Amino acid sequence: MxxxxxxxxxxxxxxxxxxxxxxxxxxxxxxxxxxxxxxxxxxxxxxxxxxxxxxxxxxxxxxxxxxxxxxxxxxxxxxxxxxxxxxxxxxxxxxxxxxxxxxxxxxxxxxxxxxxxxxxxxxxxxxxxxxxxxxxxxxxxxxxxxxxxAYDALLQDYDHGLTTARIQEVFAQLREALPPVVAERAAQAAPAALAIPVEAQQAAVNGVLARFGVGADSWRIDVSSHPFSTNIGLRDSRITTRYEDGQLEPLLAAMHEFGHALYDRQVAPELEGTTLDDGTSMSIHESQSKLWENHVGRNPAFAGVLAQELTSGGYEISATDVHATLSAVRPSLIRVSADEVTYPLHIVLRFELERALIDGDLAVRDLPAAWNDGMRSLLGIDVPSDAEGVLQDVHWAGLAFGYFPSYALGCLIAAQLWEALEAELGSRDGALESGDVAEIRDWLGAKVHVWGRRRDTIPIVESATGRGLDAAPFLRHVGALS
Structure with missing residues (x-):
């Protein structure tokens, strides 16, 4: 033996x-x-x-x-x-x-x-x-x-144990509950337009990530057309973001990718070099990135830290303006730039389209028109170009069919984890106001990261939150449930 x-x-x-x-x-x-x-x-x-x-x-x-x-x-x-x-x-x-x-x-x-x-x-x-x-x-x-x-077979590469039928059930809840919230919040006055120069964005990204524990000894922060994270070893983490004039999006993208990288870094050391030395599923991986993006980055208690880092980078802004911009709900074309309420609807569309492609119910030549119809139906917006529509995501180019559901499921699981975290540790408002995320890192490490692939998606969720996959915490978070 x-x-x-x-x-x-x-x-x-x-x-x-x-x-x-x-x-x-x-x-x-x-x-x-x-x-x-x-x-x-x-x-x-x-x-x-x-x-x-x-x-x-x-x-x-x-x-x-x-x-x-x-x-x-x-x-x-x-x-x-x-x-x-x-x-x-x-x-x-x-x-x-x-x-x-x-x-x-x-x-x-x-x-x-x-x-x-x-x-x-x-x-x-x-x-x-x-x-x-x-x-x-x-x-x-x-x-x-x-x-x-066939789609069930593909899902197993990304979320072992999940089925198309279960995803359809959860996505039906999102389809029903989110549009009224989108309509209500989109009708509110738009926040003032920002004009944050790229240099200030870069300085803020570096400052925020440094607060999270990112250092040059074992991290790289680079630029790519599509932000991503990858680990080359437990002490070699690579994350990217992208910069556009006037935007806060690069900060959220960097925090999002940090969540992925932190998961890879906090797998138990004894699992290194085994088949268990990785995140257990894409839904759990996305829950880690969405927790840092939505529940830390968009948290009103953290807005002052973001404002401080931007101001230090040369762009004067208030915490109020930061939070107003990050919490605004506006249906938009680009998934990675979407607010936290409309974001899951982007995924519902992609889920439906790729299932139709695989099942043979939709021809590739008809995909742009189907995409545009779906955006109009789900989000009420017209798509002016394929670059801003069907060509915006890299996943189908890399044969990642079955991957997209994890993005919306990650939003749901992140909200479940955040509720469980605050129930156990207490409100994070005070710590976030000072930029202290140490207890968040440690809690996630102990409840999620340490297991690597030893537990699958649903067992991880059950052990960390006390219940199975549940859309209610996310719907409470965005105001769709009281």
Whole structure:
């Protein structure tokens, strides 16, 4: 048994190294790689994915797992390593090596094609790539048995245990409860327009993140067209934001990505190099980013800290104006810029569209029109261009079908966690007024982060909040429930 465990752990460490190298290549592609490097990068990513797939699905891995399953003397962590590895092994084994490599190649090439199409506002340039991605995704979903739909099969890559039917139930609550709140709050007077120069935004981002514990010894803060976070190791965290004249959005984006990075950093050290050394699901990951964005960044008690950092960066502003801007509700075109009330409706739209694409109920050529109709129906706004509409998100370019629901679910789980956190620790207003987030970091570390992948989405929510997935805390947070 000891030899099998050592061999399994060695293989898992190698697979983890390959995963992190792939993350580094992806970070470079989105931040620093010259445009001409795209084709080579796609091949490099495909090679890494193919090697990882071969190593992870090799016959000897199955032999080690069989020897270890049910063996006496395993620690709780090792039992969880075996169980989660078995789940991933069985899932990966049914995907042919050639398809795994083709998916990786298509994802990297798709991101390059998307960037060009978006910059040129030309969906027709992206459509053939997306058609290929949809077909490959259907082939991938068809590898798995035992699911009610192809979309259910895809969801398991992002949120093990969740189903399309459960997501539909929750999203139906959002569809019913949010539009009246949007109408009421959008009718209120708009806050004064801001003219924050990029230099002040950058200074404020650096200042706020420093308060959160971000230091140059193990963090990087960069710029990308689509803000993201990735970890290259427990002491190598990379986050990005983007800057536009006049905006507070870069601060929220930076806090959002900090939440992702903090989760990766606070996984229990003994899980490093195992299959458990990662966030358990995209919904839990999004709950961490949305907690920092919505419940810290948009908290009225924290507005004075943001105002102080902006003022130190050369832009005089009051806490009142900061909070008025961050809490304003205005239906808008761009998901990543959306306020916290309209944001989930953007996700409802994407969820419905990508399900229709995968099920064959919507052709790629009809996607822009369906997108525009959905934006008009859900948010009451017209879409002037594909760059501000169907081309705004990178996910379908990278074959991330089934990912979008996690964004709205993350909002709901974040609100649940925040209610539980304040119930246990007391109101955070005083601490946030002084910029002190230490207890928030520690509480999340103990309740969520430390587990890595040892617990799935719903068990994490249940253990941290005392109940399963529940939309009520979020609806209370945005004023849709008393």
């Amino acid at each position: 000891a030899d099998a465990l050592d061999l399994l752990r060695t293989r898992l460490a190698e697979l983890n190294d390959l995963r992190l190298v792939g993350s580094l290549l992806g970070w470079d592609q989105r931040t620093m790689m010259p445009a001409g490097g795209g084709p080579s990068r796609a091949k490099q990513q495909a090679t890494i994915q193919k090697l990882a797939h071969q190593l992870g699905t090799a016959d000897e891995v199955g032999g080690w797992l069989a020897e270890l399953e049910g063996a006496d003397g395993l620690s709780e962590v090792d039992r969880d390593v075996v169980a989660v590895t078995r789940r991933g092994y069985e899932r990966a084994r049914v995907v042919p090596n050639e398809l795994a490599a083709e998916l990786a190649l298509a994802g990297a090439a798709g991101e390059d094609a998307w960037q060009v199409a978006r910059a040129e506002d030309d969906f027709a340039k992206f459509a053939p790539v997306l058609e290929r991605n949809v077909e490959l995704t259907r082939q991938y979903a068809a590898c798995f048995d035992g699911h009610a739909s």
